[in-house]
Amino acid sequence: xxxxxxxxxxxxxxxxxxxxxxxxxxxxxxxxxxxxxxxxxxxxxxxxxxxxxxxxxxxxxxxxxxxxxxxxxxxxxxxxxxxxxxxxxxxxxxxxxxxxxxxxxxxxxxxxxxxxxxxxxxxxxxxxxxxxxxxxxxxxxxxxxxxxxxxxxxxxxxxxxxxxxxxxxxxxxxxxxxxxxxxxxxxxxxxxxxxxxxxxxxxxxxxxxxxxx
Amino acid sequence: xxxxxxxxxxxxxxxxxxxxxxxxxxxxxxxxxxxxxxxxxxxxxxxxxxxxxxxxxxxxxxxxxxxxxxxxxxxxxxxxxxxxxxxxxxxxxxxxxxxxxxxxxxxxxxxxxxxxxxxxxxxxxxxxxxxxxxxxxxxxxxxxxxxxxxxxxxxxxxxxxxxxxxxxxxxxxxxxxxxxxxxxxxxxxxxxxxxxxxxxxxxxxxxxxxxxxxxxxxxxxxxxxxxxxxxxxxxxxxxxxxxxxxxxxxxx
Numbered sequence: 001x002x003x004x005x006x007x008x009x010x011x012x013x014x015x016x017x018x019x020x021x022x023x024x025x026x027x028x029x030x031x032x033x034x035x036x037x038x039x040x041x042x043x044x045x046x047x048x049x050x051x052x053x054x055x056x057x058x059x060x061x062x063x064x065x066x067x068x069x070x071x072x073x074x075x076x077x078x079x080x081x082x083x084x085x086x087x088x089x090x091x092x093x094x095x096x097x098x099x100x101x102x103x104x105x106x107x108x109x110x111x112x113x114x115x116x117x118x119x120x121x122x123x124x125x126x127x128x129x130x131x132x133x134x135x136x137x138x139x140x141x142x143x144x145x146x147x148x149x150x151x152x153x154x155x156x157x158x159x160x161x162x163x164x165x166x167x168x169x170x171x172x173x174x175x176x177x178x179x180x181x182x183x184x185x186x187x188x189x190x191x192x193x194x195x196x197x198x199x200x201x202x203x204x205x206x207x208x209x210x211x212x213x
Numbered sequence: 214x215x216x217x218x219x220x221x222x223x224x225x226x227x228x229x230x231x232x233x234x235x236x237x238x239x240x241x242x243x244x245x246x247x248x249x250x251x252x253x254x255x256x257x258x259x260x261x262x263x264x265x266x267x268x269x270x271x272x273x274x275x276x277x278x279x280x281x282x283x284x285x286x287x288x289x290x291x292x293x294x295x296x297x298x299x300x301x302x303x304x305x306x307x308x309x310x311x312x313x314x315x316x317x318x319x320x321x322x323x324x325x326x327x328x329x330x331x332x333x334x335x336x337x338x339x340x341x342x343x344x345x346x347x348x349x350x351x352x353x354x355x356x357x358x359x360x361x362x363x364x365x366x367x368x369x370x371x372x373x374x375x376x377x378x379x380x381x382x383x384x385x386x387x388x389x390x391x392x393x394x395x396x397x398x399x400x401x402x403x404x405x406x407x408x409x410x411x412x413x414x415x416x417x418x419x420x421x422x423x424x425x426x427x428x429x430x431x432x433x434x435x436x437x438x439x440x441x442x443x444x445x446x447x448x449x450x451x452x453x454x455x456x457x458x459x460x461x462x463x464x465x
Binding site: 015017025118119123199200 | 253283287288307308309333335336337380411432434435464
């Protein structure tokens, strides 16, 4: 994995520093890509993100990352989106209006609406993630070595819906609302939770990803 | 369903973790990095750092401590004390923190909460309330780590903070803090039922049963504990095991 050039995209809205430290911990040497040309030489890209979808997407576009990012994906570069960064991978989001995402994956980002009134939004805290069905296993995924029911740290009010089941690696349920919490399609990956803040399980997922791609 | 979060609270003065009673009579209990690493290994779900003298001196001094922590500790870190500008928040996040807790400056300028939430997202902004009982079923908000009166009603202020854009509320009872007599469950319950954002109960935990009560009676989404962990009365897992026995979801 050391040969791979890892870059974290900095568009002003992500908490890059925790992610950087987590990647260093699992043996990578990530650089911070603050300009579009910085991502051209990378083999592996991370797209972090906190905050609102519209603002984040606007910043990504204003700083000229959108087209270079898509060009990287089409030449086979691996991309890992985290939290808001994962939501960007989809077609649209309805957060504070209607915004277009990167459209790399089918699906839309919609408000999380738990049926259980005890479950407040934002969904903040540790929650479990599970395989799509009992028949699915994670051997050939970034969740290799995990068995389902592990917990990760979430903090979000919106989630991806209508995702093609072939792209869903893990699901999470919150107060009766189910959503895709880990996704993968081709070289595009994402987690709704923060692996860099999910203790040893999260570090394992990042390590798996770096070995997998 | 989410797990109930157990959050060790590290009150910091200078370079040390300190602990007091009613936010006063502060005593040094240890080194922040050693304690934080230990709590991470024990299974803490999050860590809360409060600079106890920051408001007094007009700035938060925790940056070096947070920077160091974030190399080894991969759970959410919340930092409070003396935060009064977007630049303060940016610096703290850059150091590796995930959330900031704002008390004094929110009272001085409530629009700051909205501005901060719009810039960094609500998930990043924790409204911090320090409350003292002033009559039956009534609590007043204090600022500057329990030093200054505000005249604000704690439950009304909690509601306002949620409307302003805070993503979580940290509710510390000055009466219970450091006493190990249990959380101020009535206050926590009133606030938790008044807002639709998660509430972190703080102040008073002396045993795992107190934590159970904060969850079952007061509907806290998370609990901050200091004394019982700092003085090694319980390990984090022991508290979680008791919660689990009461059918409360925890991360074991």
